Structure formats: C-alpha cells, structure tokens
Amino acid sequence: MTYVTLSITLIFVVIPLVLSRTLRLGLEKDTIIATIRSIIQLLAVGYVLKFVFDSENPLYIFLMVALMIVAATQNARTKGKAIKGITWKIAVTLIFVEVLTQSIMLGFNIIPATAQYIISTSGMVIGNSMVLSILFLNRFTAEVESHDDETELILSLGGTPKQAINRQLINAIKASMIPTIESQKTMGLVQLPGIMSGQIIAGADPVQAVQYQLLIIFLLLTTASVTSILLGFLSYPSLFNQRMQLLRK
Amino acid sequence: MDKIYEPALHFREVDYSVGDIHILKKITGSFPKGKITTLVGPSGAGKTTLLKLCNGLISPTSGDIFIHKKPIESFDPIELRRFVGIALQSAPMITGTVFQNLSLPLELRGEKLSEEDAIRFLEDVGLEDKFLHWKTDDLSGGQRQKVSIARTLINRSEILLLDEITSALDRTSLHEIEELITKINQKYGVTIIWITHNLDQALSIGDYTWVMMGGKVIETGESELLKSPKNELVRQFVQGDLS
Ligand SMILES: Nc1ncnc2c1ncn2[C@@H]1O[C@H](COP(=O)(O)OP(=O)(O)OP(=O)(O)O)[C@@H](O)[C@H]1O
Numbered sequence: 001m002t003y004v005t006l007s008i009t010l011i012f013v014v015i016p017l018v019l020s021r022t023l024r025l026g027l028e029k030d031t032i033i034a035t036i037r038s039i040i041q042l043l044a045v046g047y048v049l050k051f052v053f054d055s056e057n058p059l060y061i062f063l064m065v066a067l068m069i070v071a072a073t074q075n076a077r078t079k080g081k082a083i084k085g086i087t088w089k090i091a092v093t094l095i096f097v098e099v100l101t102q103s104i105m106l107g108f109n110i111i112p113a114t115a116q117y118i119i120s121t122s123g124m125v126i127g128n129s130m131v132l133s134i135l136f137l138n139r140f141t142a143e144v145e146s147h148d149d150e151t152e153l154i155l156s157l158g159g160t161p162k163q164a165i166n167r168q169l170i171n172a173i174k175a176s177m178i179p180t181i182e183s184q185k186t187m188g189l190v191q192l193p194g195i196m197s198g199q200i201i202a203g204a205d206p207v208q209a210v211q212y213q214l215l216i217i218f219l220l221l222t223t224a225s226v227t228s229i230l231l232g233f234l235s236y237p238s239l240f241n242q243r244m245q246l247l248r249k
Numbered sequence: 250m251d252k253i254y255e256p257a258l259h260f261r262e263v264d265y266s267v268g269d270i271h272i273l274k275k276i277t278g279s280f281p282k283g284k285i286t287t288l289v290g291p292s293g294a295g296k297t298t299l300l301k302l303c304n305g306l307i308s309p310t311s312g313d314i315f316i317h318k319k320p321i322e323s324f325d326p327i328e329l330r331r332f333v334g335i336a337l338q339s340a341p342m343i344t345g346t347v348f349q350n351l352s353l354p355l356e357l358r359g360e361k362l363s364e365e366d367a368i369r370f371l372e373d374v375g376l377e378d379k380f381l382h383w384k385t386d387d388l389s390g391g392q393r394q395k396v397s398i399a400r401t402l403i404n405r406s407e408i409l410l411l412d413e414i415t416s417a418l419d420r421t422s423l424h425e426i427e428e429l430i431t432k433i434n435q436k437y438g439v440t441i442i443w444i445t446h447n448l449d450q451a452l453s454i455g456d457y458t459w460v461m462m463g464g465k466v467i468e469t470g471e472s473e474l475l476k477s478p479k480n481e482l483v484r485q486f487v488q489g490d491l492s
Pocket residue numbers: 248267270272290291292293294295296297298299338
C-alpha cells in the first residue's frame with residue numbers, strides 16, 4: 001500500500017464523522033482523537049518494531065515486552081481503584097500470564113525464538129490479559145457492592161472472607177471469560193480473525209495462517225482463564241481487614 | 250441495677266465512627282450473662298451498630314469490649330461469630346432455597362445439615378415443612394425473618410444478638426417467636442441481646458433494657474423499672490412522644 005492509498009482509507013473515518021454529525025451523536029471529537037492516536041501510535045510502533053527486528057538484540061525484546069506490561073497495567077488499574085494495591089496485582093498477573101505462555105510456546109518450539117514471533121504473541125497475550133483484567137474488575141466491584149449483605153451474612157455466621165466473597169468472585173471470573181469463549185465459537189464462520197486476515201492479505205498460505213490462528217485462539221483461552229482467576233485470587237483479600245471485616249468503599 | 254450479675258459482654262468507653270460520622274459515643278455498660286437485655290431507641294440511634302460490634306462484624310474506633318471478661322480482640326473472628334450469633338435486621342438470604350440457607354452455617358465449617366434437623370428448626374420458628382424447598386425469593390417478609398432466626402439458631406451460640414427479628418410478623422407469630430426465644434434463654438441459659446422497636450415487647454420480654462438515643466445510652470436498668478422512668482427523655486420516649 002502506498003501512502004496515497006493509505007490516505008484514501010480515511011474515507012472510512014469520514015463516514016462515521018458525517019453520520020455522527022447528521023444524527024447529532026456527538027461522537028465527532030472522540031472519533032477524531034481516536035483516529036489521530038491510532039495513526040501516531042501505530043506508525044511509531046511500526047518504526048520501533050522495524051528497529052527491534054533488525055537489531056535482533058534480546059534486550060530490546062525484553063524492553064518492548066516490559067513496556068507493553070507497564071502500559072497495560074496503567075490502563076487497567078483505573079478500573080480497580082477500590083482494591084488496595086491493585087496496580088501491582090495487575091502487573092503480577094500480566095507478568096505471570098506472559099511468562100507462562102511464552103515458556104510453553106518457546107519450550108515446545110511452537111514458535112521460533114525471534115523478536116518477530118515473541119513480540120507479536122506477547123502483544124496479543126498482554127493486550128487480551130489487560131482487557132480481561134478490566135472486564136473482571138468491573139464485574140467484581142459491581143458484584144461486591146450489590147451483594148454486600150450476603151457477604152456480611154456469611155461472615156456473621158462464622159464464614160471466612162473467601163467463603164463470604166466466593167459467589168461474587170466466581171460470577172465475576174465467569175462473566176469476564178464468557179466473551180472470549182463466545183467469540184471463539186463463531187470464529188472463522190462469522191469473522192475472520194484479524195491476524196489471519198492480515199496474513200492472508202500479506203500473501204501467506206491460508207492453511208498456514210489458520211494454524212497460527214488456532215495457536216492464538218488456544219493461547220487466548222489460557223490468557224483469559226489465568227488472568228481472571230489469578231487477578232481474582234490476588235484481589236479479594238484486600239476487601240477485608242485482619243479481623244475478617246468487610247471494608248466499605 | 251443494684252443486683253450483682255456476671256457480665257457476658259461488657260462495653261467500656263466504646264466509640265465508633267465512620268469517617269466524620271460519630272455513630273456511637275462513649276458506650277459503657279454490661280449485658281448480664283444468661284439474661285435477656287432489650288435495646289430500644291429511635292431509628293438511627295445506633296442500635297444495629299452496637300450489635301455488630303458485639304460479634305466483631307465491626308470494631309470500635311476506641312474503647313474496649315470484653316466477652317466473658319476477655320478482650321474481644323483475643324478471640325479468633327470466626328470462633329467469635331459462632332459463639333456470638335446474630336440475626337441481621339434485613340434478614341438477608343443467599344440465593345437459593347430455604348434448605349440451602351438453613352444449611353449455610355454448617356456448610357461453612359464443612360458439615361451437613363440433615364433434612365430432618367432442618368425441618369425441626371423450621372417447626373421451632375413456626376414454619377411448615379413444605380417451605381423447606383421453597384426459593385427464598387418466594388417467601389413473605391415475615392417468613393424470611395423466621396428462616397433468618399432458624400438459621401441463626403443452628404450455630405447454637407451462647408450469646409444471641411437479635412436485630413428487629415419480629416418487625417414483619419403478625420401477632421400470633423410474634424408470640425411464638427417470643428416464646429421460642431424465652432425458652433432458649435431459660436432452657437439453655439443463652440444470653441440474649443434483642444433490639445426492638447416495640448417498646449411493650451422490650452419491657453415485657455426483657456430482664457434488662459437499654460435505651461439509646463443519638464449514639465448514646467441514655468438509660469439502662471431492669472425492664473420492669475423502666476415502665477415508670479425517671480429520665481425525662483426516656484419518659485417521653487416511653488410515652489411515644491419521641492421516635
Ligand atoms: N457504614 C456506615 N457509614 C455511614 N453511616 C453509618 C454506617 N453505619 C451506620 N451509619 C449511621 O449510623 C447511624 C446509626 O445506625 P444504626 O443502623 O446503628 O441505627 P439503628 O438504631 O439500628 O436504626 P434503625 O432502628 O433504623 O435500625 C445512622 O444514622 C446510620 O445512617
């Protein structure tokens with residue numbers, strides 16, 4: 001694609017702008033900001049990646065992954081302000097998921113140990129782990145608030161904090177994982193996943209593209225379940241104090 | 250209160266605040282062992298807050314609470330809450346059936362409640378056995394309160410805290426529950442602290458009564474004596490001029 005054709009793709013930005021204007025949706029400003037941000041961020045990433053791939057220096061791979069984790073943590077932590085120490089809890093979760101998935105993929109030689117593969121799979125794992133953290137935290141804080149009477153009841157009968165919060169914890173873990181599982185059911189039928197589309201457009205063999213896509217689907221299942229469960233178990237104890245009392249707000 | 254008794258619970262200069270809100274102010278007093286103490290006072294007086302302090306659902310901001318002469322902090326929170334049982338004001342239920350709710354106290358310690366035992370507890374609070382497998386969402390307010398009382402009794406606590414457990418009951422049920430609690434008190438020597446809005450009930454069923462207002466205890470004494478109170482505020486409250 002030349003930069004001229006790339007500029008023509010801006011038509012796809014103009015359409016929502018016009019629609020937003022005529023129907024007074026008030027989304028023009030956000031759309032423009034989103035467009036500009038994505039242009040700048042993606043171009044920057046493109047050049048950085050080119051540099052990292054060319055240099056093949058493991059230190060740069062490490063720095064890239066670390067940067068992704070920091071950015072993802074920053075993004076997700078705003079959803080869990082009610083939970084003490086949420087920043088490091090999210091960071092630990094993201095690091096754990098990343099180390100786990102990369103160890104399996106590299107350990108079994110599923111992907112070659114090159115910057116190209118490590119960084120793109122890490123991007124997907126960390127990005128999804130971040131979204132899952134946000135989904136989990138949103139749901140968990142809402143569940144905790146709306147069922148605080150049940151929590152108090154169980155504590156009052158001599159239950160542990162874990163027992164008192166178990167239902168909310170399980171509900172939030174399940175609810176946050178459902179979108180991942182559901183979207184994978186229709187994968188290939190309704191939607192051609194992004195990476196696969198990208199690879200096919202770039203001229204890769206469709207069967208090869210499918211194989212990588214399957215890897216990613218499986219990878220994201222692990223990412224989703226490990227993220228929600230680990231973050232859940234790290235988070236709930238901060239809702240209680242030493243005397244096993246529920247802390248409010 | 251000239252008679253000598255052994256306190257089951259003792260409060261010494263207990264304060265409780267949430268942020269800037271000063272809810273309980275310098276509460277001092279005892280709840281005699283094996284007796285029924287009723288707690289009355291207008292809405293927002295701090296009665297529920299005081300009760301929650303007694304089984305460690307909350308802790309004092311300052312001051313001390315003793316249970317059988319030992320500081321409350323020296324008890325393990327779980328042991329404490331089984332030893333000092335509470336029936337909460339809102340009669341909260343876990344989603345599910347009456348049986349699941351009755352099983353809860355035992356389930357929490359990894360034990361099971363048999364259906365026969367569950368039915369016996371239901372009978373104690375005046376509910377027929379057909380309710381055992383009802384969803385709690387389908388119960389009336391009064392029936393929920395009865396289930397909540399039965400559930401609290403399952404832990405066989407030595408001290409029982411009851412928060413407005415008869416507010417949704419009809420007269421007949423009310424008397425049944427009063428009889429049940431009196432029986433538990435007399436037969437097993439269980440110490441009872443009972444919050445009620447119903448002043449007649451408080452004075453008739455209680456051995457002792459505390460009157461609370463604005464986060465303070467303004468009068469305590471034998472329930473009998475409070476029928477003709479000396480304190481002006483208490484007199485107004487008893488006569489129904491305050492509430
Ligand atoms: N967690 C809390 N945060 C802020 N205020 C609280 C909290 N808990 C209780 N309060 C306030 O403390 C006061 C006493 O509450 P409490 O529930 O103890 O009253 P009560 O005597 O039980 O009233 P009622 O008869 O209506 O049940 C009320 O004004 C209440 O709004």
